[in-house]
Amino acid sequence: MTPPALLWLLILAAFLGLLVFVLRQRRQIHQIERLLDDTHGRLERLQLHFARFAPEDVVERLTEPSGDLIASRRMVTVLFADLKGFTAMCDRLDPELVLQILNGYFREMSQAVTAHHGRVTEFIGDGLLALFGALEPNPWQAQDAVLGALTMREALARYNVTLRERSLPELEVGIGIHRGELLAGVMGNEELSKFGVVGDTINVASRVERLTRELAADLLITEEVRSQLDSRFRLRAMPAVTVKGKPEPLKTYQVDGVSMTAQPA
Amino acid sequence: MAQLLNEIEWDAPLVPPVVVPEWETEAKQRFGGSSDYLRRVAPVPWLREACASWVLCPITELPLRLADLMFLVVSQENACRYCYGAARAHMRMLGYSERVIGQIEREIQLAELDEKDQAFIRFCRNLARSNPRPARAQRDELMRLGFSPLQIKEAAFLIVAHCFSNRVASFLALPPVVTYERLGRSFLGRLLRPILVTANRRSVPVPANFVAPEGAPFARVTGALAGLPAAYLLDRTLNGAFDSPILSRRIKALMFGVIARMLECSFCQPESRKLLRSEGFNDEEVDASLASLSSPKLDARESAILSWVRETVRYQPSQIQKRTRALSEAIGPQAMLEAVGVAALANSTVRVAMLLE
Numbered sequence: 020m021t022p023p024a025l026l027w028l029l030i031l032a033a034f035l036g037l038l039v040f041v042l043r044q045r046r047q048i049h050q051i052e053r054l055l056d057d058t059h060g061r062l063e064r065l066q067l068h069f070a071r072f073a074p075e076d077v078v079e080r081l082t083e084p085s086g087d088l089i090a091s092r093r094m095v096t097v098l099f100a101d102l103k104g105f106t107a108m109c110d111r112l113d114p115e116l117v118l119q120i121l122n123g124y125f126r127e128m129s130q131a132v133t134a135h136h137g138r139v140t141e142f143i144g145d146g147l148l149a150l151f152g153a154l155e156p157n158p159w160q161a162q163d164a165v166l167g168a169l170t171m172r173e174a175l176a177r178y179n180v181t182l183r184e185r186s187l188p189e190l191e192v193g194i195g196i197h198r199g200e201l202l203a204g205v206m207g208n209e210e211l212s213k214f215g216v217v218g219d220t221i222n223v224a225s226r227v228e229r230l231t232r233e234l235a236a237d238l239l240i241t242e243e244v245r246s247q248l249d250s251r252f253r254l255r256a257m258p259a260v261t262v263k264g265k266p267e268p269l270k271t272y273q274v275d276g277v278s279m280t281a282q283p284a
Numbered sequence: 285m286a287q288l289l290n291e292i293e294w295d296a297p298l299v300p301p302v303v304v305p306e307w308e309t310e311a312k313q314r315f316g317g318s319s320d321y322l323r324r325v326a327p328v329p330w331l332r333e334a335c336a337s338w339v340l341c342p343i344t345e346l347p348l349r350l351a352d353l354m355f356l357v358v359s360q361e362n363a364c365r366y367c368y369g370a371a372r373a374h375m376r377m378l379g380y381s382e383r384v385i386g387q388i389e390r391e392i393q394l395a396e397l398d399e400k401d402q403a404f405i406r407f408c409r410n411l412a413r414s415n416p417r418p419a420r421a422q423r424d425e426l427m428r429l430g431f432s433p434l435q436i437k438e439a440a441f442l443i444v445a446h447c448f449s450n451r452v453a454s455f456l457a458l459p460p461v462v463t464y465e466r467l468g469r470s471f472l473g474r475l476l477r478p479i480l481v482t483a484n485r486r487s488v489p490v491p492a493n494f495v496a497p498e499g500a501p502f503a504r505v506t507g508a509l510a511g512l513p514a515a516y517l518l519d520r521t522l523n524g525a526f527d528s529p530i531l532s533r534r535i536k537a538l539m540f541g542v543i544a545r546m547l548e549c550s551f552c553q554p555e556s557r558k559l560l561r562s563e564g565f566n567d568e569e570v571d572a573s574l575a576s577l578s579s580p581k582l583d584a585r586e587s588a589i590l591s592w593v594r595e596t597v598r599y600q601p602s603q604i605q606k607r608t609r610a611l612s613e614a615i616g617p618q619a620m621l622e623a624v625g626v627a628a629l630a631n632s633t634v635r636v637a638m639l640l641e
Contacts, residue, residue, distance in 0.1 A: 059386070059390045060288075155415055162575075
């Protein structure tokens, strides 16, 4: 082979080598871009899902580089619901059937809460905790919570019809609603954390729910909730009862129903 | 949380396009023609006028580049399939690559933007979202970064003008203009770019030094836009809306009151109360109506509107479209159309009132 031919061959080999290198780099860049797009998509979906459990501003702050979170005090209406006599039912029925009944119940109740601007934040055994006004300001939170509870009552009646048709035992629920200031923020440690609320309002709502058994009622609200309702709501005052942690007896009202036509002020 | 274009659920349109001959003639003279969007809102004169003129408001203070970014960011924030698709196509025509648009859509930190642009986009998102409305500190930050007070006011109006269009298009589920969206990506679109961009950036002649007369609805909010063409547009739309005979003034004032209450606006709440007083409501009746979202003074149609309007502040398109369809069945399409316009206007007015804080 003559020297010029060898030189041309070397130039060609170098060119081909460079071409292969450029093409590889391009392919790698495309792969990285696809990976980045995919990661962005996942992050976006994660943010969207997470926004169901925590306020938007909290999610935004969590995804920012600093990730600082400030706890805030919010006026929140708390709804506690618990099934009456469900533990005894669990002992009698097949576990799979129990779970099926419970999941159907939770689905119906969650829909009723969501339809009235509330969020179910926790299922505790056969009980559920729903918050109104915790994730975004809601000036009608007390009214929404009571309307949500009334819808839960109607939904349960319909659900019981389906249970009866399947020769299954019917469910009975007790609902307690209270309103007050709560501390909201992300709580926990590095391994396990969640957006949540803490404060006496939660305890009071839970105690009001327990009073439904003592007072043979199904939907009780406190004075703090009653003061936010107008004359369309049909309420019945219940005897004041002393509860744990409260120096004064707790005054509650049974909600019988609501007329959707406005009454003269 | 902002969604991407293909994630937005969108229903079938709630209203058909309607050809109103006098409007067609006027639109041809003033804007070069009507559009499918404008024909669908044509049965309500003040609404079609606002839909046509707000987006054509002359931009006198802000750089056009920022106004273009705002169009994309606000439409995305409001999850308006119609406007978001159009904004993307517009950005493509301006020469932005899919990659850069994607970065702006996904995370402002990833976009190749400087601190000033990032702060501006944050302001756009926060005002559009208003959970809560941007505080004075955010406006101060924009000033520190070099924006003038007039630029911030103009930005605020342009953001709420997009919010207005987004709400009208979303509530009525207007069909996306797919041909225009495709044009943005096509060779023909690139070829016609200069013509299309010029056409998109045209504006309507509007007086710049307008001062709202005392006693006009929400005159203080309009006053906050003094020195900008926006003041005239907002005032004319507010007057048009309140003077329209399709819905009563009292329900419109109550709709403003509900939205002002929800967005905790200390200026618009007393302003709606003032309007309600002139409609024969005493203070106790105003309080009771706003606290219960009902009033014995309202008829069945008005009661349906009052319980619907709170849903217009924060919404998912598919849900609000279902609720608006139900409202239309309850009160009729023309009344629904005006209710949609008033709700969109109230949301924009209360949002822009943050300039007074």
